[in-house]
Amino acid sequence: MWEYTEKVQEHFLHPQNVGEVENPSGVGDVGSLACGDALKLTLKIDENERIVDAKFKTFGCASAIASSSALTIMVTGMTVDEAEKVTNDDIAEFLGGLPKEKMHCSVMGREALEAAIADYRGVILPMAEGEVVCECFGVTDFEVIRAIKESNLRSVEEITNFTKAGGGCGKCEDKLRDLLQTTINEIPVVPVQVDGPKKMTTLQKIKKIEEVLEREIKPALKKDGGDIELVDVDGDFVMVSLRGACTSCAKSQTTLKEYVEKKLREQVLDTLIVEEAK
Amino acid sequence: MNCDAEKVIYMDNNATTRVAPEVVDVMMPFLTECYGNPSSMHNFGGQVGGAVEKARAQVAELIGADPTEITFTSCGTESDSTAIISALQAFPEKRHVVTTRVEHPAVKHLCENLDRLTGHKHRVTRLQVDSDGTLDLAKYEEALTEDTAIVSVMWANNETGVIFPVEKMAAMAKERGILFHTDAVQAVGKIPITLSELDVDFLSISGHKLHAPKGVGVLYVKRGTPFVPFLSGGHQENGRRGGTENVASIVGLGRACALAQEMMGEENTRVRVLRDRLEEGLLKSIPKSMLNGHKTDRLPNTTNVSFEFVEGEAILLHMNRYNICASSGSACTSGSLEPSHVLRAMGVPFTAAHGSIRFSLSVYNVEEEVDFVLKKMPPIIAELRELSPFWKED
Numbered sequence: 100m101w102e103y104t105e106k107v108q109e110h111f112l113h114p115q116n117v118g119e120v121e122n123p124s125g126v127g128d129v130g131s132l133a134c135g136d137a138l139k140l141t142l143k144i145d146e147n148e149r150i151v152d153a154k155f156k157t158f159g160c161a162s163a164i165a166s167s168s169a170l171t172i173m174v175t176g177m178t179v180d181e182a183e184k185v186t187n188d189d190i191a192e193f194l195g196g197l198p199k200e201k202m203h204c205s206v207m208g209r210e211a212l213e214a215a216i217a218d219y220r221g222v223i224l225p226m227a228e229g230e231v232v233c234e235c236f237g238v239t240d241f242e243v244i245r246a247i248k249e250s251n252l253r254s255v256e257e258i259t260n261f262t263k264a265g266g267g268c269g270k271c272e273d274k275l276r277d278l279l280q281t282t283i284n285e286i287p288v289v290p291v292q293v294d295g296p297k298k299m300t301t302l303q304k305i306k307k308i309e310e311v312l313e314r315e316i317k318p319a320l321k322k323d324g325g326d327i328e329l330v331d332v333d334g335d336f337v338m339v340s341l342r343g344a345c346t347s348c349a350k351s352q353t354t355l356k357e358y359v360e361k362k363l364r365e366q367v368l369d370t371l372i373v374e375e376a377k
Numbered sequence: 378m379n380c381d382a383e384k385v386i387y388m389d390n391n392a393t394t395r396v397a398p399e400v401v402d403v404m405m406p407f408l409t410e411c412y413g414n415p416s417s418m419h420n421f422g423g424q425v426g427g428a429v430e431k432a433r434a435q436v437a438e439l440i441g442a443d444p445t446e447i448t449f450t451s452c453g454t455e456s457d458s459t460a461i462i463s464a465l466q467a468f469p470e471k472r473h474v475v476t477t478r479v480e481h482p483a484v485k486h487l488c489e490n491l492d493r494l495t496g497h498k499h500r501v502t503r504l505q506v507d508s509d510g511t512l513d514l515a516k517y518e519e520a521l522t523e524d525t526a527i528v529s530v531m532w533a534n535n536e537t538g539v540i541f542p543v544e545k546m547a548a549m550a551k552e553r554g555i556l557f558h559t560d561a562v563q564a565v566g567k568i569p570i571t572l573s574e575l576d577v578d579f580l581s582i583s584g585h586k587l588h589a590p591k592g593v594g595v596l597y598v599k600r601g602t603p604f605v606p607f608l609s610g611g612h613q614e615n616g617r618r619g620g621t622e623n624v625a626s627i628v629g630l631g632r633a634c635a636l637a638q639e640m641m642g643e644e645n646t647r648v649r650v651l652r653d654r655l656e657e658g659l660l661k662s663i664p665k666s667m668l669n670g671h672k673t674d675r676l677p678n679t680t681n682v683s684f685e686f687v688e689g690e691a692i693l694l695h696m697n698r699y700n701i702c703a704s705s706g707s708a709c710t711s712g713s714l715e716p717s718h719v720l721r722a723m724g725v726p727f728t729a730a731h732g733s734i735r736f737s738l739s740v741y742n743v744e745e746e747v748d749f750v751l752k753k754m755p756p757i758i759a760e761l762r763e764l765s766p767f768w769k770e771d
Binding site for chain 2: 101111112114117128132133135136137138139156157158159160161163164235236259263266267
């Protein structure tokens, strides 16, 4: 049995805006009977590009119906530009969250919205142009990559929960793993907040460096039985001492430069140089 | 925890059953004062061993077997695994297994993982079923080869209730010197079984499907059948299954088997009538609904009906509002994203597979409950169809 929030149950048992608007300005038709869920969203958009009416028809489980109902409530009154920014996470949030295996229901809502807006504008959706990765559910690489980026997915299982890709015969699992790997590598690491470079005092640097070490670097090294201690900071030179398995590890210098230094540069100051204290 | 069992209309007996009050009664002493270990030398423990033996005789009686052929296990899944792995170990040179596409996951997933479990490569033939869920015996015969170690075919299907001709299939295997296992967890207690007259080598039973508690099962092993234990350990169960006996549950299962024997008539008359009334009522009052599975070669308690263009989980949650318990073969309830493998094997169209509901009755169901369900189902389906983009009234 799924753990649905009260909001999901409420929208499932008493869905709002069921039906089709007359002479719709945009129609979004996504999913299929074969896939087990489908949503037809119809929008009425006025001359000021504002959504004045939204209605849905959904074939699917409780969370698919609830997501559709939530979507129509959320977008009514929005301008098309505003509606375009609604994400699947927004829909899930509106409902007080969805079970992780059901996130694809909120994704279906978002996709229907995009399809309806594209229909209104008379353009073709980019995801329809992607290459189909999962044949069971007709999911394209475009949709998978987008879900990975937007929802910060980190495993094939999560991809399946969000897009359904890989949830059928499972033959595309390797392809999904590849897509995941390449996409993660492409995502730029956002610096945590770099306090004006070069204006940091040594004490500030030490504090920041300690913070990053504790939060990210130490836990990572500890996984391999190693550890690291900050010995001193002199200008841009960061002196560290490697501990545990790192001391006898042939790759420790690579770890120091490629991992520790890179992390500290990203998150503290991009001129830092990490060295092992002898 | 209060489960309000009195309020519930329970029609999900193929999932699990209510523990019969008579069963609870005989179990209680073994959960309280009679806590001895049946393996002990002292009388305090030894007398408990006597209770286990009585239960063994009760199980044997229900399925027409000898008590020495009964081994208690922890569940149906353990029984299935024990039988199949035992056969493969007894005939290590034979590397072929015959089964069907509609087996319970206990057998289905085991057969998918045989290579890993035995360290050998195996070939598995999974027999196709017809649109009514029945098997083609000519295809079965073709599948049996000199390399076949074991056949594992369920007696009755848990989703549709369809009964396979196990008697005949076991005889065909026997003629070729092939061991035969049947997962009979849904059949035992619902249809008469006399193993002494059959060529079945292994048969699995699950306690909680026939009003005994969860956590106890049986593996029947025909006398003279080569056997390799799955759980090695102590000398319990004649060396066939290590591990201290789950005494209370075993005693409960014995009583449940005796009860099932008494109730078999009612199961096949009153329960069947209720099931038929429910099924006919649903098919008549709800348009675009269809029966999944053979109409007559079927357990007396099970009906699997599809309501087209609506989704099973949504139906179940609406039924839940009225405390009606049943199951669905839809994707959202199967734990995967695809609808039931049984319905897909039968070629049930997606429009119907996603909207399938299984009602499975028991002797505890009464006519008023069937009437209540018949009253509630049409508006539930109609309401969901209102929402469905595929539904067109015509």
